[in-house]
Amino acid sequence: MNQNWHGTLIRHMLLLVTGCLLVGLISGYYGWSLAIGLGLYLGWTLKQLLRLHEWLRQHTPDEAPPDGYGLWGEVFDSIYHLQRRDQRVRGRLQAVIDRVQESTAALKDAVIMLDSDGNLEWWNRAAETLLGLKTPQDSGQPVTNLVRHPRFKEYFEQDNFEEALEIPSPTNDRVRIQLYLTRYGNNEHLMLVRDVTRIHQLEQMRKDFVANVSHELRTPLTVICGYLETLLDNVEEVNPRWSRALQQMQQQGSRMQTLLNDLLLLAKLEATDYPSDNHPVAVQSLLQTIKNDAQALSGERGQHITLEADPSVLLKGSEGELRSAFSNLVFNAVKYTQDKGTIRIRWWADHQGAHLSVQDSGIGIDSKHLPRLTERFYRVDSSRNSNTGGTGLGLAIVKHVLLRHRARLEISSVLGHGSTFTCHFAPTQVSRSQAIAAEE
Known part of the structure; x- marks a missing residue:
């Protein structure tokens, strides 16, 4: 109540008391006059309260409050002004909401708003085309019941939405869609969906081109390398x-064969989303073999290679693909670590899943190169790559193998102080050896 209302109330009370005292002066009953006057005033006040309560309980949004007199008249007038101001604010907000909905409805990309439990709250027209949502019967339904692709369920239930998900459209298998999820507000979700069919077709054409060219080059290159090997076996009969x-031709031919093999492996990895031979792999024994090969590759350089691996932790997946990815990481560490350097290989599991870490004390990598290391043919130093005989595809292969095994690669490095490559596998990919678990 503001200061004017205080003044009005005081004036009303003074007038009431003065009137009661005058009646008491005339009648000679001051107490009764004051009590009757205050009782009548209280009854009138209660009546106004009941009118206000009835109006608040039954009024329509645009219905004005009842008329009143004196102090209650000011109360009803204040309520009326607040009501009008609230209507103006709601009108402006509704206009903004209408404009936002009209603008999102015009988008070719789908926009879907989900609550904290993943239930549908609102979507634009493009969502009906790309995802097959229906208005209004799908409102309040869990989005995972309507988009039933298994990869979407995995993607929605994870906590990391940094990478987009690409799947076929639920309405048309020939349409490819890309989904982005982000959290906002009170753990609600905003999902953006776009049609990437054209981009997917171009990417598929690129993959097919690389695979076909690699296959076509493989046969003539094998013939050339075979004749070179024959000539070198009989080098005494060849002009000095x-x-x-x-010898240089044979070296470059071998390097081209390695490049073609890596390109064909990448094409094979990109052909499907999951490994065909998905079974528990004994990672400890696999890493022991890779460590022995790395020690042989190191030769007389005096590098110290250690392995710490939990033999009870198995990994569901393709042993061949995992061997390719893990050996790439370990052999890279050998190549880019100086003589007498140290390389540490660790394999362990915790509540977040299983982890492989390859840490070296090598030359390190500048931080500006880290985001692009897994790109095909990306070289931090082209001269260094040629000296080590690399193809520039090793980390690209690692990335694709990890994606197929529901894992991610984390890279940390300090120039001049070495690098650490860590593979993080989801708990669903991990299993434990029954024999060792029984012993425990």
Whole structure:
């Protein structure tokens, strides 16, 4: 109640008391006059309260409050002004909401708002085309009941939405859609969906082109390398001037064969989302074999390679693909670590899943290169790559193998102080050896 209302109330009470005292002066009953006057005033006040309560309980949004007199007249007038101001604010907000809905309805990309439990709250027209949502019967339904692709369920239930998800459209298998999820407000979700069919077709054409060219080059390259090997086996019968040239040709031919093999492996990895031979793999024994190969690759460089692996932790997946990914990480550490350096390989599991860490004390990588390391043919230093005989595809292969095994690669490095490559596997990919678990 503001200061004017205080003044009005005081004036009304003074007038009431003065009137009661005058009646008491005339009648000679001051107490009764004051009590009757205050009782009548209280009854009138209660009546106004009942009118206000009845109006608040039954009024329509645009219905004005009842008329009143004196103090209650000011109360009803204040309520009326608040009501009008609230209507103006609601009108402006509704206009903004209408404009936002009209603008999102015009988008070719789908916009879907979900509550904290993943139930549908609102969507634009594009969502009906790309996801097949129906208005109004799908409102309040869990989005995972309407988008039934298994990869979407996995994607929605995870906590990390940094990467987008690409799946076929529920309405048309020939349409590819890309989904982005982000959290906002009180753990609600905003989902954006776009049609990437054209981009997917171009990417598929690129993959097919690389795979076909690699296959076509493989046969003539095998023939060339075979003849070079035959010539070098009989080098004493060849003009000495050609000996060095033949050796260099054989080296470059071997490097091209390695490149083609890596390209064909990448094409195979990209062909499907999951490994065909998905069974528990004994990672400890796999890493022991890779460590022995790495020690042989190190040769006389005096590098110290250690392995710490929990033999009870198995990993569901393709042993061949995992061998390729893990050996790439370990062999890279050997190549880019100086003589007498240290390389530490660790394999362990916790409540977040299983983890493989390859840590070296090598030359390290500048932080500006880290986001692009898994790109095909990306080289931090082209001269360094050629000296080590790499193809620039090793980390790209690692990335694709991890994606197929529901894992991610984390890279940390300090220039001049070494690098650490860590593979994080989801708990669903991990199993434990029954024999070892029984012993425990």
